[in-house]
Amino acid sequence: xxxILTNTSAMVALQTMKGISASLNKTQADISTGKTIASAKDNxxxxxxxxxxxxxxxxxKGISDSLSVGSATLTVARNASETVTxxxxxxxxxxxxxxxxxxxxxxxxxxxxALTKQIExxxxxxxxxxxxxxxxxxxSGSVNVLASLDRSQTGVTSSNINVETQNLSTxxxxxxxxxxxxxxxxxxxGTPPVASVVTGAPVSLGTFAFQQSxxxxxxxxxxxDPAVLTxxxxxxxxxxxxxxxxxxxxxxxxxxxxxxxxxxxxxxxxNGLSDTDFTLTLNAGALEVANNTNQAAAISASATRGTxxxxxxxxxxxxxxxxxxxxxxxxxxxxSIDAAASFGSxxxxxxxxxxxxxxxxxxxxxxxxxxVDTDMEExxxxxxxxxxQQQLATQALSIANQQPQGLLSLFR
Numbered sequence: 001x002x003x004i005l006t007n008t009s010a011m012v013a014l015q016t017m018k019g020i021s022a023s024l025n026k027t028q029a030d031i032s033t034g035k036t037i038a039s040a041k042d043n044x045x046x047x048x049x050x051x052x053x054x055x056x057x058x059x060x061k062g063i064s065d066s067l068s069v070g071s072a073t074l075t076v077a078r079n080a081s082e083t084v085t086x087x088x089x090x091x092x093x094x095x096x097x098x099x100x101x102x103x104x105x106x107x108x109x110x111x112x113x114a115l116t117k118q119i120e121x122x123x124x125x126x127x128x129x130x131x132x133x134x135x136x137x138x139x140s141g142s143v144n145v146l147a148s149l150d151r152s153q154t155g156v157t158s159s160n161i162n163v164e165t166q167n168l169s170t171x172x173x174x175x176x177x178x179x180x181x182x183x184x185x186x187x188x189x190g191t192p193p194v195a196s197v198v199t200g201a202p203v204s205l206g207t208f209a210f211q212q213s214x215x216x217x218x219x220x221x222x223x224x225d226p227a228v229l230t231x232x233x234x235x236x237x238x239x240x241x242x243x244x245x246x247x248x249x250x251x252x253x254x255x256x257x258x259x260x261x262x263x264x265x266x267x268x269x270x271n272g273l274s275d276t277d278f279t280l281t282l283n284a285g286a287l288e289v290a291n292n293t294n295q296a297a298a299i300s301a302s303a304t305r306g307t308x309x310x311x312x313x314x315x316x317x318x319x320x321x322x323x324x325x326x327x328x329x330x331x332x333x334x335x336s337i338d339a340a341a342s343f344g345s346x347x348x349x350x351x352x353x354x355x356x357x358x359x360x361x362x363x364x365x366x367x368x369x370x371x372v373d374t375d376m377e378e379x380x381x382x383x384x385x386x387x388x389q390q391q392l393a394t395q396a397l398s399i400a401n402q403q404p405q406g407l408l409s410l411f412r
Contacts, residue, residue: 004407009400017393024386030374031383037372050372053364059149060361067354069129070145074163074347077133080126081340084134084168084310087119088333091316095325098318105319116170116313123168123310134339136167136308141219147353161353163346166339169308179209179231180238180303181260189296196296197242197278197289205240205264205301206286208232208257216255229305236305237312240264242289243297245273246324250331257285271323309335 030036040047091112098108126134133143144160185203186195197203210216211231212223219226224233232238234253238260239246247267249260264287265280273280278297279290291297306312310332316325 004404007400007404009403010397013393013397013400017390017397020386020389020393024383024390027379027383027386031376031379034374034376035372036374036379046371050368053368056149056151057361057364057368060357060364063146063149064354064357064361066146067350067357070161070163071347071350071354073128073131073133074343074350076126076128077166078340078343078347080122080134081166081168081336081343083122084119085333085336085340087115087122088310088329088336091115091313092326092329092333095316095318095322095329098322099326105322109317109319112316112318116316119168119310119313120170123170133163133165133343134168136165136169136171138165141165145350147350148357161346161350163350164342166342167309168336168339170310170313171306171308174229174305176232176236176303176305177229179229180236181205181240181301182207183299183301186299187296190298194298195300197291197299198296199291199294202281202288202290203299204283204286204288205261206257206284208238208260208285216251216253218253226305232303233305235309236303238264238301238303240268240287240299240301242268242273242278242299245271246321247271247273248324248328258282261285261287267327270327271321309339 029038037043037047037050094108094111094115097103098105123135124132126132131138131143142162142164144162146158147161148159150157150159183195183203183205184207185197185201187198187201188194189196189198209231211225211228211233212221216232216234216236217224218234221233226233232251234251234255236251237248238251239248241247245268247264247269249263249267251260255263261282265282268280269275277291277293279292281288281290289299312328313332316328318325
């Protein structure tokens with residue numbers, strides 16, 4: 001049945017044309033914006049995922065900046081530690097030269113003093129944006145570098161790379177009030193009275209105490225408290241002086257009382273204590289000193305906690321005690337070497353993490369693009385097809401609109 005009131009063909013052609021126009025507008029929008037999902041109405045689920053990932057990408061940009069700053073800070077600290085190591089090596093060379101008898105030790109001491117000042121200058125200047133990792137100014141003993149953004153079903157957390165600071169300053173130490181060993185069996189002689197070891201009455205140095213039960217723990221150990229001066233931790237120095245000869249030993253991580261007294265005995269022997277005049281015996285964590293002469297010998301013991309790893313540098317005296325100077329510089333040189341190695345390891349880890357974050361950011365961007373970006377080749381082909389369909393729809397609508405004209409011939 002034909003009707004001049006209802007043109008079904010035109011209605012169908014019009015609906016088809018509207019659908020084609022809508023698809024054409026969407027395709028043109030995809031091409032102009034470059035995104036097939038530009039807003040939540042295009043695909044709410046995919047749009048939401050893409051926005052979360054975009055926020056993560058922005059977060060990783062901040063993390064990359066943090067890692068770059070951390071690496072730069074460690075570069076300064078590592079270079080300072082390596083410079084200090086080089087200068088201490090020069091100091092050691094001069095101390096070795098001072099061991100000879102026919103040298104001007106006064107001139108050598110002058111050179112050592114000048115190198116010491118240069119070391120202090122290097123340590124003091126080794127800061128990046130106000131943060132110095134080598135002078136002991138960081139109270140906690142470590143700094144955190146923002147390293148990652150970790151997303152899980154329970155939420156988002158950040159993770160850090162912990163960098164241990166080092167103390168290469170020459171600041172003097174604090175005297176331990178207890179825990180650094182006690183002398184027993186001494187005789188007080190002289191005016192004022194001085195603790196002495198006399199013939200036939202051995203003196204023992206013992207009763208050491210360590211923070212936390214067991215062997216010595218590291219200064220940066222969670223259980224260590226550098227403010228507590230009643231028990232020892234790694235880095236503390238104990239000293240035992242017999243007559244004019246002094247022995248020193250720096251506590252190492254894992255040391256026991258036996259290790260301490262063995263180190264003191266070795267130091268006293270190497271510094272020239274006569275094994276004929278004095279007998280040193282190790283006895284269950286204590287060092288027993290026996291005087292084999294007929295003269296009383298002053299004896300004293302002390303323990304200090306150096307606030308600086310090079311706290312003994314200003315005490316080096318090659319004029320009066322070149323042997324002790326050689327022993328002391330070896331420990332300080334090892335301290336600076338360990339500091340440079342620690343900074344180098346931390347910096348390498350940060351650089352690896354920074355490279356990974358860069359690659360991860362690129363991967364996230366690629367993933368976002370796969371979800372929301374327009375496939376331009378496909379859009380181009382679709383645009384041309386829709387343009388042809390639009391032309392055909394226009395022609396079909398025109399033909400449908402002409403059908404009622406044909407009904408006029410029935411009434412002629």
